[in-house]
Amino acid sequence: MLAFFTPSSGASPNAKEIDSLFKITLVIALVIFFAVEGGLIYALIKFRKRKGAVPAQIHGNTRLEVGWTSAAAIILVGLAVLTFAKLGSIQNPPNSSPGGAALADDNELLSASTERKLPPNGKALEIQVIGRQYIWQFVYPGANEPDGLGAPYSYEELVVPTQTTVSLNIVSEDVVHSWWVPALGGKFQAVPGYHNYTWFKIEKPGIFRGQCAILCGRGHARMIATVKAVPPAAFEAWLANQKRLIAQANAAAHLARAKLSTQTGAGQVENP
């Protein structure tokens, strides 16, 4: 029943923590909601105009004013304390589980930004999320050329290993987009010229759906994202296969280009 009133959650620790913060806030909010709406409705019914009733000519009550002002402030201070208590577990990723994918020490990541949160042992699978009208691209580690090119990538579907802390580096190539998979935690804008970071850690294999959450143009509604969590071994196999497919496709394209240039004459197709 409570699920009706709460956002999707469950697959990643940060989403779970946001969900529990939401539920506590919801309970406090419902108490205030019923108390105030109840008071309003009670006043409207109880003090409706009746024969012989004389309205009390009260101009105010300073003690009452001070009382409810402080009460409101105290409730909000409580909420703030609660949020700060939860904040660490929402923002700071945990280490990968022992069963997770083997990760290299990624110390260069630490210099990427002071705002980027890494697990205590500094190891996370870094995936770059690139937003563009109207598709998400995911670039995985494994560049085989010195300039960072040749890394395996995929579109729309992000494949990740289970039990592994995945750190997302969210960027955009055109307009502002917003990365959001509800079950894996909050949304983060992809802004041209900026890096935005979030993370998730999925325990069990599964498929999680999301989509771009900021208006990015006419195809905004179709800019979907899927995260597929698979066991680490399957992930390694998938990544190797993806690399192979991309290499094949590149080779085929190279051949096609060469063929095209012999047909049309060199120089006519400069940069297909």
Add this chain to the structure above:
Amino acid sequence: MATYAAPIPQVSAHRVEREESGWTSWITTTDHKRIGIMYMVLTFVFFCLGGVEALMIRLQLGAPENTLVTPTTYNQLFTMHGTTMVFLFVVPMMAGLANYFLPLMIGARDMAFPRLNALSFWLLLAGGIVFYASIFWNPPEAGWVSFVPLANATYSPSGGEDAWIYLIHLTGLSSLIGAVNFYVTIANMRARGMSWGRLPLFVWTILTYSVLLILALPVVAAAVTMLLTERHFGTHFFDPTEGGSPILWQHLFWFFGHPEVYIMVLPGFGVISEILPVFARKPIFGYKAIAASTVAIAFLGFLTWAHHMFTAPIPEAILVFVMLSSYLIAVPTGVKILNWIATLWRGTIEFTTPLLFCAGAIAIFLIGGISGVFLATFPIDWQVNETYFVVAHLHFVLLGGAVMPIFAAIYFWFPKITGRMLSEGVGRLSFALIFIGVLTTFLIQHVIGMDGMPRRVYEYPDVGHLALYNLISTVGSFILATGVLVTIVNAWRSLKVGVIAGPDPWKANTLEWFTSSPPAVNNFDVVPLVRSAEPMKDIRREVERRTAGVPSAGGATVPAGATQVGV
């Protein structure tokens, strides 16, 4: 509705110029009442246009994977809807109400700068016409927030975006001129005896509204000017490849955009604070607390803009600061709501249509206020921001804080403007439809958002209960629209057949009820000396004393030892 027939001391004018008539007299008028009427009629027309756009949006979303409108049309619809409701309905409607009633409430004969006042109106009209003319070419489609780079020339090449910029500039200029005018009028033209502590609370909110406009509008004017030069003259304010920043636009827009929320709702709060005491037959509870909370909300409103940007790449220190300042703003807002309930407490509440709209407004605004606390908590905001949860939140805030109070104001002040009462029965029907319509349309949108549906999408897949929830919302929007239609019919009929109101049909508290309905061109022949925050109450008591305590029609009792007030 019984008309109030008790004798009211009015001095007949010895010589009054014949009122000008004919359409040219409307174009050339500088009378604050006529300008106010033109403001209110024009903005209500825009409200209806924005409403039709909303209904088309809801029709498209009534079924999953609907193909009623194209994605382009859909983007244009919500851009037009949001822009219209904010810039062409709520803000100028408040200006219209203030135009008509502010001078009357403070006992002035016109605004301080009558010609500037006319200029404000015509600028608004010009902005509205150009903006709506764009529907014959290419309407804007980048949303009412026009985030860059989407709104720049590369991604929104059509002239619609320029029409949007033009609208922001013209309505901004209109509001700015109006705000200066209101401020000067309030500061200088109050009746004798009307100290700051006796200023009607609606006037307090208009004063605050004016200050907010004066501080916030130059920022958005600068922002859209930068967007204009970015689009046409090759500047790079928002272009990261040239050292600019798209985040700059978000900061500038929301530095205006958040105070804009209070620009829209504070006058609505003022209307509620005026109407509740009249029909509870009790003084407002905590006049000073309500006036002070208005100013506190306005001040804090300038510190919270970045809570619209919690998902943007901004430093964590800002997230924390803005969360706390947003929490803080809930305190004065809560104080207002509790003061209103305390005003009703131990009163004798008469369930007239204006009171119903005010009570409904409080009930609805409270929902928006509470969901605002969720959104102010930034980790929760990360989940629910940019979804239908936010759509629900902002509609509860604006319908409760601005639109329902505007309807309360229409029912409350229609007799003063036209001299005739609106039908109470039809009014109650309209209230019931609007209230039920709002709840049906928007309560379920919280759930739609939490189920993962982002806002501003033209279609959604048929997963979970999304189809059912959206259908409920669509049905609700048509109930709401029917309620608005009923009020339009009511006003149309009542203009001809409504009960003659007389000067003070509600036995209200403020000076606008001292003069005839509709008021003469010069408003007052004699401006009474103001002795309290409720001058009309003093005047009625004085009348009753002079007529040897004979109770007037309507039966208000005179408390023993009431202060005697000379007129």
